[in-house]
Amino acid sequence: MSSNFPPATSSRNLEQLKTLLNQEGFRLTRQRQKILEIFRSLPEGDHLGAEEIYQTLTNAGETIGISTIYRALHLMVNMGLLRELDLAEGRKLYELATPSVHEHHHLVCVQCGAVQEFEETSMATVGVQEAERHGFALLNCQFTVYAVCPTCQGQLRSP
Ligand SMILES: [Zn+2]
Ligand SMILES: [Zn+2]
Numbered sequence: 495m496s497s498n499f500p501p502a503t504s505s506r507n508l509e510q511l512k513t514l515l516n517q518e519g520f521r522l523t524r525q526r527q528k529i530l531e532i533f534r535s536l537p538e539g540d541h542l543g544a545e546e547i548y549q550t551l552t553n554a555g556e557t558i559g560i561s562t563i564y565r566a567l568h569l570m571v572n573m574g575l576l577r578e579l580d581l582a583e584g585r586k587l588y589e590l591a592t593p594s595v596h597e598h599h600h601l602v603c604v605q606c607g608a609v610q611e612f613e614e615t616s617m618a619t620v621g622v623q624e625a626e627r628h629g630f631a632l633l634n635c636q637f638t639v640y641a642v643c644p645t646c647q648g649q650l651r652s653p
Contacts, residue, residue: 541587603643
């Protein structure tokens with residue numbers, strides 16, 4: 495048995511990405527790899543926007559343009575490696591696309607943009623039912639709840 499067996503699914507994701515990128519004629523550039531690494535090191539339940547990735551990479555001494563980051567994110571979404579979330583108006587957030595067992599939904603504060611994840615299987619049940627009823631093949635079922643978080647509610651109430 496090999497002693498340097500890949501420790502986690504993340505290694506498999508990276509191999510998967512390399513294969514996909516090669517198939518599509520894209521190279522897994524060092525910078526794209528860095529972007530993927532940022533997502534893999536994120537605490538669960540965190541989401542990032544292009545600006546935050548730009549900040550993180552710039553702080554780490556990388557010379558990268560924001561448009562390169564947008565292109566890389568777009569590419570990885572198309573590859574099925576990242577999921578694009580249209581949670582806040584005019585601001586797209588990204589997270590690693592996890593297997594369907596980890597599918598979750600989002601509660602979003604419309605004031606400050608805070609995002610809380612939650613799991614609720616009944617949404618997927620409704621999604622499957624509706625898709626089947628109309629003869630659609632279900633790919634993904636995302637539910638987004640727009641609300642005002644406790645902190646922002648406090649600010650609204652204060653004089
Ligand atoms: Zn999420
Ligand atoms: Zn808020």
